[in-house]
Amino acid sequence: MKQNTFYFLTGIIGLAEVGFFWISVVLRNPAIIVVTFILGVLLIYASRRTISDRTDDERSALITQKAGARTLEIFWILFFAISLGSLVMGFATPLGIPPPPKPFPRVPHDEPNLGYFGLLQMILLCGMVFLYIGFRVYYARKYGEWDKDEE
Numbered sequence: 001m002k003q004n005t006f007y008f009l010t011g012i013i014g015l016a017e018v019g020f021f022w023i024s025v026v027l028r029n030p031a032i033i034v035v036t037f038i039l040g041v042l043l044i045y046a047s048r049r050t051i052s053d054r055t056d057d058e059r060s061a062l063i064t065q066k067a068g069a070r071t072l073e074i075f076w077i078l079f080f081a082i083s084l085g086s087l088v089m090g091f092a093t094p095l096g097i098p099p100p101p102k103p104f105p106r107v108p109h110d111e112p113n114l115g116y117f118g119l120l121q122m123i124l125l126c127g128m129v130f131l132y133i134g135f136r137v138y139y140a141r142k143y144g145e146w147d148k149d150e151e
Helices: 003-027 030-048 058-090 114-143
Strands: none
Touching (some): 058 114
């Protein structure tokens, strides 16, 4: 398969994952998204091996290595800071002791919701992907991955 076809297939798998996520939320069954996500990743890895026009030389390996290292250097700081903030939110109430009752009417969004933490982690993971892409483009320009060889 051609590399652009692989990217198209990866996009379709990503859209299907969004659909399975929605189904998982509607049915309140997290196993659906967990299993389909793992299957989707395995399908992407299996289809990546069939790419026929992929070039792996020392320059592209260097660019991938630099982009991955820079992404991790920045992302661990962001993830750690957000995790610290989440811990403050979690420990803001006394441990094991329910807060005093609130006057009526009770608003459901007053209590902390763990779904927000999962949503925050998903946003951070998407941010990590875009950060990696940005570094990949930066180092590709710096080291000339898209330049034609003069041979």
